[in-house]
Amino acid sequence: MTKRILLGMLTPSSNTILEPVSQAMVAGLPEVSVHFSRFKVTEIALSASALAQFDDSEILRAAELLAHAKVDVIGWNGTSSGWLGFEADVRLCERITSATGIAATTSMLALNEVLAATKVKQLGFVTPYLDDVQERILANYSALGIACRGERHLGLQDNFSFSEVTAQQIIDMTRMVARGAPQAITVICTNLNAAPLVDKLEQEVGIPIYDTIATVIWKSLIIAGVDPSRVTGWGTLFRKAA
Structure with a gap:
Protein backbone atom coordinates (compact mmCIF):
# COMPACT_ATOMS: atom_id res chain seq x y z
CA MET A 1 0.00 0.00 0.00
CA THR A 2 1.32 3.46 -0.92
CA LYS A 3 2.00 5.61 2.12
CA ARG A 4 -0.61 8.28 2.63
CA ILE A 5 0.60 11.89 2.56
CA LEU A 6 -1.43 14.22 4.76
CA LEU A 7 -1.09 17.96 4.26
CA GLY A 8 -2.37 20.12 7.12
CA MET A 9 -3.58 23.64 6.36
CA LEU A 10 -4.33 26.45 8.81
CA THR A 11 -7.35 28.28 7.44
CA PRO A 12 -8.96 31.68 8.15
CA SER A 13 -12.43 31.04 9.53
CA SER A 14 -14.19 33.13 6.87
CA ASN A 15 -12.26 31.67 3.92
CA THR A 16 -14.31 29.56 1.48
CA ILE A 17 -11.84 29.33 -1.41
CA LEU A 18 -8.62 27.72 -0.22
CA GLU A 19 -10.19 24.41 0.82
CA PRO A 20 -11.80 23.44 -2.52
CA VAL A 21 -8.85 24.85 -4.49
CA SER A 22 -6.28 22.99 -2.39
CA GLN A 23 -8.18 19.74 -2.79
CA ALA A 24 -8.48 20.27 -6.54
CA MET A 25 -4.73 20.90 -6.86
CA VAL A 26 -3.84 17.53 -5.38
CA ALA A 27 -6.72 15.60 -6.97
CA GLY A 28 -4.31 13.88 -9.37
CA LEU A 29 -2.12 12.63 -6.52
CA PRO A 30 -4.00 9.62 -5.14
CA GLU A 31 -1.84 9.29 -2.03
CA VAL A 32 -2.18 12.96 -1.02
CA SER A 33 -5.02 14.53 0.94
CA VAL A 34 -5.44 17.98 2.52
CA HIS A 35 -6.84 18.60 5.99
CA PHE A 36 -7.88 21.89 7.56
CA SER A 37 -8.07 23.63 10.91
CA ARG A 38 -9.67 27.06 11.30
CA PHE A 39 -9.09 30.06 13.52
CA LYS A 40 -10.94 33.37 13.62
CA VAL A 41 -10.21 35.81 10.79
CA THR A 42 -13.04 38.01 9.55
CA GLU A 43 -11.36 41.20 8.29
CA ILE A 44 -8.06 42.37 6.84
CA ALA A 45 -6.99 45.80 8.04
CA LEU A 46 -4.28 47.49 10.08
CA SER A 47 -6.49 48.27 13.09
CA ALA A 48 -5.52 46.77 16.44
CA SER A 49 -8.50 44.40 16.43
CA ALA A 50 -7.76 43.14 12.91
CA LEU A 51 -4.07 42.60 13.63
CA ALA A 52 -4.91 40.77 16.88
CA GLN A 53 -6.58 38.00 14.83
CA PHE A 54 -3.10 36.77 13.90
CA ASP A 55 -1.84 36.33 17.45
CA ASP A 56 0.32 33.21 17.44
CA SER A 57 -1.51 31.63 20.37
CA GLU A 58 -4.75 31.32 18.37
CA ILE A 59 -2.94 29.89 15.37
CA LEU A 60 -1.00 27.43 17.54
CA ARG A 61 -4.23 26.03 18.99
CA ALA A 62 -5.43 25.30 15.47
CA ALA A 63 -2.05 23.76 14.59
CA GLU A 64 -2.21 21.44 17.58
CA LEU A 65 -5.57 20.13 16.35
CA LEU A 66 -4.01 19.35 12.97
CA ALA A 67 -1.24 17.49 14.76
CA HIS A 68 -3.88 15.08 16.12
CA ALA A 69 -4.37 13.96 12.50
CA LYS A 70 -0.65 13.14 12.24
CA VAL A 71 -0.21 15.34 9.18
CA ASP A 72 3.17 15.34 7.45
CA VAL A 73 3.39 19.15 7.26
CA ILE A 74 1.46 22.13 8.59
CA GLY A 75 0.98 25.09 6.26
CA TRP A 76 -0.37 28.51 7.17
CA ASN A 77 -2.52 29.01 4.09
CA GLY A 78 -2.69 32.77 4.57
CA THR A 79 -0.86 35.95 3.73
CA SER A 80 -0.76 37.97 6.95
CA SER A 81 3.02 38.30 7.04
CA GLY A 82 2.71 40.33 3.85
CA TRP A 83 1.65 43.26 6.04
CA LEU A 84 2.86 42.06 9.47
CA GLY A 85 6.41 41.43 8.24
CA PHE A 86 7.83 38.13 7.00
CA GLU A 87 9.62 37.48 10.30
CA ALA A 88 6.15 36.83 11.77
CA ASP A 89 5.86 33.71 9.60
CA VAL A 90 9.40 32.58 10.41
CA ARG A 91 8.59 32.81 14.10
CA LEU A 92 5.21 31.10 13.63
CA CYS A 93 6.76 28.13 11.81
CA GLU A 94 9.35 27.73 14.54
CA ARG A 95 6.64 27.75 17.21
CA ILE A 96 4.44 25.28 15.31
CA THR A 97 7.29 22.82 14.92
CA SER A 98 8.35 23.26 18.53
CA ALA A 99 4.79 22.59 19.75
CA THR A 100 3.91 19.72 17.39
CA GLY A 101 7.15 18.24 16.07
CA ILE A 102 5.81 18.77 12.54
CA ALA A 103 7.56 20.79 9.83
CA ALA A 104 5.74 24.00 8.93
CA THR A 105 5.58 26.50 6.08
CA THR A 106 3.41 29.40 4.92
CA SER A 107 2.04 30.87 1.72
CA MET A 108 4.30 33.90 1.95
CA LEU A 109 7.53 32.14 2.91
CA ALA A 110 6.98 29.73 0.04
CA LEU A 111 6.31 32.63 -2.33
CA ASN A 112 9.50 34.36 -1.21
CA GLU A 113 11.46 31.16 -1.73
CA VAL A 114 10.20 30.97 -5.31
CA LEU A 115 11.01 34.62 -5.96
CA ALA A 116 14.54 34.17 -4.61
CA ALA A 117 15.13 31.01 -6.63
CA THR A 212 -0.52 32.12 -2.64
CA ILE A 213 -2.73 29.03 -2.33
CA ALA A 214 -0.49 27.36 -4.89
CA THR A 215 2.76 28.38 -3.20
CA VAL A 216 1.91 26.78 0.13
CA ILE A 217 0.71 23.57 -1.54
CA TRP A 218 3.91 23.50 -3.64
CA LYS A 219 6.16 23.85 -0.60
CA SER A 220 4.10 21.47 1.52
CA LEU A 221 4.45 18.75 -1.12
CA ILE A 222 8.22 19.27 -1.19
CA ILE A 223 8.45 19.01 2.60
CA ALA A 224 6.32 15.86 2.52
CA GLY A 225 8.58 14.28 -0.12
CA VAL A 226 6.16 14.50 -3.05
CA ASP A 227 7.36 15.77 -6.45
CA PRO A 228 5.27 18.91 -7.06
CA SER A 229 5.74 18.63 -10.83
CA ARG A 230 3.14 15.85 -10.67
CA VAL A 231 0.55 18.63 -10.16
CA THR A 232 -0.56 19.57 -13.66
CA GLY A 233 -2.74 22.35 -15.03
CA TRP A 234 -1.96 24.84 -12.25
CA GLY A 235 0.81 26.92 -13.78
CA THR A 236 4.56 27.12 -14.16
CA LEU A 237 5.15 27.02 -10.41
CA PHE A 238 4.48 23.29 -10.51
CA ARG A 239 5.78 22.55 -14.02
CA LYS A 240 9.20 24.05 -13.29
CA ALA A 241 9.46 22.89 -9.69
CA ALA A 242 12.88 21.60 -8.67
Whole structure:
Protein backbone atom coordinates (compact mmCIF):
# COMPACT_ATOMS: atom_id res chain seq x y z
CA MET A 1 0.00 0.00 0.00
CA THR A 2 1.32 3.46 -0.92
CA LYS A 3 2.00 5.61 2.12
CA ARG A 4 -0.61 8.28 2.63
CA ILE A 5 0.60 11.89 2.56
CA LEU A 6 -1.43 14.22 4.76
CA LEU A 7 -1.09 17.96 4.26
CA GLY A 8 -2.37 20.12 7.12
CA MET A 9 -3.58 23.64 6.36
CA LEU A 10 -4.33 26.45 8.81
CA THR A 11 -7.35 28.28 7.44
CA PRO A 12 -8.96 31.68 8.15
CA SER A 13 -12.43 31.04 9.53
CA SER A 14 -14.19 33.13 6.87
CA ASN A 15 -12.26 31.67 3.92
CA THR A 16 -14.31 29.56 1.48
CA ILE A 17 -11.84 29.33 -1.41
CA LEU A 18 -8.62 27.72 -0.22
CA GLU A 19 -10.19 24.41 0.82
CA PRO A 20 -11.80 23.44 -2.52
CA VAL A 21 -8.85 24.85 -4.49
CA SER A 22 -6.28 22.99 -2.39
CA GLN A 23 -8.18 19.74 -2.79
CA ALA A 24 -8.48 20.27 -6.54
CA MET A 25 -4.73 20.90 -6.86
CA VAL A 26 -3.84 17.53 -5.38
CA ALA A 27 -6.72 15.60 -6.97
CA GLY A 28 -4.31 13.88 -9.37
CA LEU A 29 -2.12 12.63 -6.52
CA PRO A 30 -4.00 9.62 -5.14
CA GLU A 31 -1.84 9.29 -2.03
CA VAL A 32 -2.18 12.96 -1.02
CA SER A 33 -5.02 14.53 0.94
CA VAL A 34 -5.44 17.98 2.52
CA HIS A 35 -6.84 18.60 5.99
CA PHE A 36 -7.88 21.89 7.56
CA SER A 37 -8.07 23.63 10.91
CA ARG A 38 -9.67 27.06 11.30
CA PHE A 39 -9.09 30.06 13.52
CA LYS A 40 -10.94 33.37 13.62
CA VAL A 41 -10.21 35.81 10.79
CA THR A 42 -13.04 38.01 9.55
CA GLU A 43 -11.36 41.20 8.29
CA ILE A 44 -8.06 42.37 6.84
CA ALA A 45 -6.99 45.80 8.04
CA LEU A 46 -4.28 47.49 10.08
CA SER A 47 -6.49 48.27 13.09
CA ALA A 48 -5.52 46.77 16.44
CA SER A 49 -8.50 44.40 16.43
CA ALA A 50 -7.76 43.14 12.91
CA LEU A 51 -4.07 42.60 13.63
CA ALA A 52 -4.91 40.77 16.88
CA GLN A 53 -6.58 38.00 14.83
CA PHE A 54 -3.10 36.77 13.90
CA ASP A 55 -1.84 36.33 17.45
CA ASP A 56 0.32 33.21 17.44
CA SER A 57 -1.51 31.63 20.37
CA GLU A 58 -4.75 31.32 18.37
CA ILE A 59 -2.94 29.89 15.37
CA LEU A 60 -1.00 27.43 17.54
CA ARG A 61 -4.23 26.03 18.99
CA ALA A 62 -5.43 25.30 15.47
CA ALA A 63 -2.05 23.76 14.59
CA GLU A 64 -2.21 21.44 17.58
CA LEU A 65 -5.57 20.13 16.35
CA LEU A 66 -4.01 19.35 12.97
CA ALA A 67 -1.24 17.49 14.76
CA HIS A 68 -3.88 15.08 16.12
CA ALA A 69 -4.37 13.96 12.50
CA LYS A 70 -0.65 13.14 12.24
CA VAL A 71 -0.21 15.34 9.18
CA ASP A 72 3.17 15.34 7.45
CA VAL A 73 3.39 19.15 7.26
CA ILE A 74 1.46 22.13 8.59
CA GLY A 75 0.98 25.09 6.26
CA TRP A 76 -0.37 28.51 7.17
CA ASN A 77 -2.52 29.01 4.09
CA GLY A 78 -2.69 32.77 4.57
CA THR A 79 -0.86 35.95 3.73
CA SER A 80 -0.76 37.97 6.95
CA SER A 81 3.02 38.30 7.04
CA GLY A 82 2.71 40.33 3.85
CA TRP A 83 1.65 43.26 6.04
CA LEU A 84 2.86 42.06 9.47
CA GLY A 85 6.41 41.43 8.24
CA PHE A 86 7.83 38.13 7.00
CA GLU A 87 9.62 37.48 10.30
CA ALA A 88 6.15 36.83 11.77
CA ASP A 89 5.86 33.71 9.60
CA VAL A 90 9.40 32.58 10.41
CA ARG A 91 8.59 32.81 14.10
CA LEU A 92 5.21 31.10 13.63
CA CYS A 93 6.76 28.13 11.81
CA GLU A 94 9.35 27.73 14.54
CA ARG A 95 6.64 27.75 17.21
CA ILE A 96 4.44 25.28 15.31
CA THR A 97 7.29 22.82 14.92
CA SER A 98 8.35 23.26 18.53
CA ALA A 99 4.79 22.59 19.75
CA THR A 100 3.91 19.72 17.39
CA GLY A 101 7.15 18.24 16.07
CA ILE A 102 5.81 18.77 12.54
CA ALA A 103 7.56 20.79 9.83
CA ALA A 104 5.74 24.00 8.93
CA THR A 105 5.58 26.50 6.08
CA THR A 106 3.41 29.40 4.92
CA SER A 107 2.04 30.87 1.72
CA MET A 108 4.30 33.90 1.95
CA LEU A 109 7.53 32.14 2.91
CA ALA A 110 6.98 29.73 0.04
CA LEU A 111 6.31 32.63 -2.33
CA ASN A 112 9.50 34.36 -1.21
CA GLU A 113 11.46 31.16 -1.73
CA VAL A 114 10.20 30.97 -5.31
CA LEU A 115 11.01 34.62 -5.96
CA ALA A 116 14.54 34.17 -4.61
CA ALA A 117 15.13 31.01 -6.63
CA THR A 118 13.94 32.67 -9.85
CA LYS A 119 15.82 35.91 -9.07
CA VAL A 120 12.73 38.11 -9.35
CA LYS A 121 13.53 41.75 -8.59
CA GLN A 122 10.50 43.36 -10.27
CA LEU A 123 7.16 41.98 -9.20
CA GLY A 124 3.54 42.71 -10.05
CA PHE A 125 0.93 42.51 -7.28
CA VAL A 126 -2.77 41.58 -7.41
CA THR A 127 -4.74 41.68 -4.14
CA PRO A 128 -8.21 42.56 -2.81
CA TYR A 129 -6.86 44.64 0.09
CA LEU A 130 -7.23 48.16 1.47
CA ASP A 131 -4.85 50.92 0.37
CA ASP A 132 -2.79 50.92 3.58
CA VAL A 133 -2.53 47.12 3.66
CA GLN A 134 -1.33 47.12 0.06
CA GLU A 135 1.21 49.83 0.85
CA ARG A 136 2.57 47.78 3.74
CA ILE A 137 2.95 44.72 1.48
CA LEU A 138 4.81 46.72 -1.15
CA ALA A 139 7.08 48.21 1.52
CA ASN A 140 7.94 44.78 2.91
CA TYR A 141 8.88 43.55 -0.56
CA SER A 142 10.90 46.67 -1.21
CA ALA A 143 12.89 45.85 1.93
CA LEU A 144 13.68 42.47 0.34
CA GLY A 145 15.02 44.25 -2.75
CA ILE A 146 11.92 43.45 -4.82
CA ALA A 147 10.37 46.48 -6.52
CA CYS A 148 6.72 46.88 -7.47
CA ARG A 149 6.30 46.85 -11.24
CA GLY A 150 2.55 47.27 -11.35
CA GLU A 151 -0.19 46.63 -8.82
CA ARG A 152 -3.96 46.41 -8.55
CA HIS A 153 -6.05 46.07 -5.40
CA LEU A 154 -9.76 46.30 -4.70
CA GLY A 155 -9.95 48.21 -1.40
CA LEU A 156 -11.89 45.46 0.38
CA GLN A 157 -11.75 44.71 4.13
CA ASP A 158 -14.29 41.97 4.87
CA ASN A 159 -12.49 38.67 4.41
CA PHE A 160 -15.56 36.81 3.16
CA SER A 161 -16.03 39.41 0.42
CA PHE A 162 -12.73 38.39 -1.16
CA SER A 163 -14.27 35.06 -2.12
CA GLU A 164 -16.97 36.84 -4.11
CA VAL A 165 -14.54 38.66 -6.41
CA THR A 166 -15.32 37.38 -9.89
CA ALA A 167 -13.00 35.56 -12.23
CA GLN A 168 -13.31 38.44 -14.69
CA GLN A 169 -12.20 40.96 -12.07
CA ILE A 170 -9.13 38.86 -11.31
CA ILE A 171 -8.35 38.43 -15.00
CA ASP A 172 -8.71 42.17 -15.64
CA MET A 173 -6.44 43.10 -12.72
CA THR A 174 -3.81 40.59 -13.79
CA ARG A 175 -3.86 41.85 -17.38
CA MET A 176 -3.41 45.43 -16.16
CA VAL A 177 -0.46 44.49 -13.97
CA ALA A 178 1.09 42.51 -16.83
CA ARG A 179 1.27 45.72 -18.91
CA GLY A 180 4.11 46.87 -16.65
CA ALA A 181 6.17 43.86 -17.78
CA PRO A 182 7.18 42.56 -14.34
CA GLN A 183 9.37 39.48 -14.10
CA ALA A 184 6.52 37.72 -12.27
CA ILE A 185 3.06 38.48 -10.90
CA THR A 186 1.80 37.37 -7.52
CA VAL A 187 -1.80 37.04 -6.37
CA ILE A 188 -1.62 37.64 -2.62
CA CYS A 189 -4.76 36.38 -0.88
CA THR A 190 -5.89 32.83 -0.19
CA ASN A 191 -9.57 33.74 -0.41
CA LEU A 192 -9.40 34.92 -4.04
CA ASN A 193 -10.37 32.25 -6.55
CA ALA A 194 -7.38 33.03 -8.77
CA ALA A 195 -5.43 29.78 -8.83
CA PRO A 196 -7.72 28.02 -11.36
CA LEU A 197 -7.11 30.94 -13.76
CA VAL A 198 -3.31 30.94 -13.55
CA ASP A 199 -2.40 28.37 -16.18
CA LYS A 200 -4.40 30.07 -18.95
CA LEU A 201 -3.42 33.59 -17.85
CA GLU A 202 0.28 32.72 -17.87
CA GLN A 203 -0.04 31.52 -21.45
CA GLU A 204 -1.81 34.76 -22.37
CA VAL A 205 0.52 37.29 -20.73
CA GLY A 206 3.76 35.31 -20.93
CA ILE A 207 4.67 36.03 -17.29
CA PRO A 208 4.86 33.55 -14.37
CA ILE A 209 1.98 34.03 -11.93
CA TYR A 210 2.38 32.83 -8.34
CA ASP A 211 -0.86 32.41 -6.41
CA THR A 212 -0.52 32.12 -2.64
CA ILE A 213 -2.73 29.03 -2.33
CA ALA A 214 -0.49 27.36 -4.89
CA THR A 215 2.76 28.38 -3.20
CA VAL A 216 1.91 26.78 0.13
CA ILE A 217 0.71 23.57 -1.54
CA TRP A 218 3.91 23.50 -3.64
CA LYS A 219 6.16 23.85 -0.60
CA SER A 220 4.10 21.47 1.52
CA LEU A 221 4.45 18.75 -1.12
CA ILE A 222 8.22 19.27 -1.19
CA ILE A 223 8.45 19.01 2.60
CA ALA A 224 6.32 15.86 2.52
CA GLY A 225 8.58 14.28 -0.12
CA VAL A 226 6.16 14.50 -3.05
CA ASP A 227 7.36 15.77 -6.45
CA PRO A 228 5.27 18.91 -7.06
CA SER A 229 5.74 18.63 -10.83
CA ARG A 230 3.14 15.85 -10.67
CA VAL A 231 0.55 18.63 -10.16
CA THR A 232 -0.56 19.57 -13.66
CA GLY A 233 -2.74 22.35 -15.03
CA TRP A 234 -1.96 24.84 -12.25
CA GLY A 235 0.81 26.92 -13.78
CA THR A 236 4.56 27.12 -14.16
CA LEU A 237 5.15 27.02 -10.41
CA PHE A 238 4.48 23.29 -10.51
CA ARG A 239 5.78 22.55 -14.02
CA LYS A 240 9.20 24.05 -13.29
CA ALA A 241 9.46 22.89 -9.69
CA ALA A 242 12.88 21.60 -8.67
